[in-house]
Amino acid sequence: MEEKKASAGARVTQEAAAGQAAAAINSMPAALTTFRCPLDGRVFASYADLVDHYNAEHPDSVVPITVTLTINGKNCEILLEPHWTLKQALQFKLGLTGAKHMCDRGACGSCTVIMDGRPILSCQMLAAECEGAAIQTVEGIAADPKWKPLIDAYCKWDAMQCGYCTPGFLVTAKCLLDRNPHPTEAEIKTALSGNICICGTYPRHSQAILEAAEIIGKGAN
Numbered sequence: 001m002e003e004k005k006a007s008a009g010a011r012v013t014q015e016a017a018a019g020q021a022a023a024a025i026n027s028m029p030a031a032l033t034t035f036r037c038p039l040d041g042r043v044f045a046s047y048a049d050l051v052d053h054y055n056a057e058h059p060d061s062v063v064p065i066t067v068t069l070t071i072n073g074k075n076c077e078i079l080l081e082p083h084w085t086l087k088q089a090l091q092f093k094l095g096l097t098g099a100k101h102m103c104d105r106g107a108c109g110s111c112t113v114i115m116d117g118r119p120i121l122s123c124q125m126l127a128a129e130c131e132g133a134a135i136q137t138v139e140g141i142a143a144d145p146k147w148k149p150l151i152d153a154y155c156k157w158d159a160m161q162c163g164y165c166t167p168g169f170l171v172t173a174k175c176l177l178d179r180n181p182h183p184t185e186a187e188i189k190t191a192l193s194g195n196i197c198i199c200g201t202y203p204r205h206s207q208a209i210l211e212a213a214e215i216i217g218k219g220a221n
């Protein structure tokens, strides 16, 4: 009875997570309608007006730039400072908090996203360099029913403790399964070698990914 209750609770949580991910994607802004000065909060109707404002009021400061990112299949225009990373843009401009801030120096994999089919570290990529690329975050994976078996397997095998590193592992795992639908345990370990888990959940990731690969493979046949 206790086991049934637990699994029912887990299902509700997974469905809620997929709903939250879809809601987060829907809430991302599509196009800029106003241009807010990050230094004094004044709002302008056009980018040209903001540039004029910088020239008049903040002549020694770097003018923010507009960037259009393609995130989870949606084009999003944002205003940001040129040195901002993709991770900062996702978190602070688009409200996507799945890519996690841990080391902020390319060492832990917690901020992993997929860019044009390859896993990348969003803390090491300038947002301005990502224009024109197709970026997928853990929210996009969680909201896609195709990848529900991967999320389910992570829950079933309890492949997380605090969960802070989990989005990065999930993104890397999805990327692996995209290019290798039936990986061996050794291939999984190699693919995940750039993701660090301070809680030490490593053995469970392989179990979860092997099971997800089998279920996804059966669904595809």
Ligand code: FES
Residues within 6 Å of the ligand: 100, 101, 102, 103, 104, 105, 106, 107, 108, 109, 110, 111, 112, 121, 122, 123, 124
């Ligand atoms: S936060 Fe980006 S690699 Fe650690």
Ligand code: FES
Residues within 6 Å of the ligand: 159, 160, 161, 162, 163, 164, 165, 166, 196, 197, 198, 199, 200, 201
């Ligand atoms: S589950 Fe805590 S850091 Fe990985």
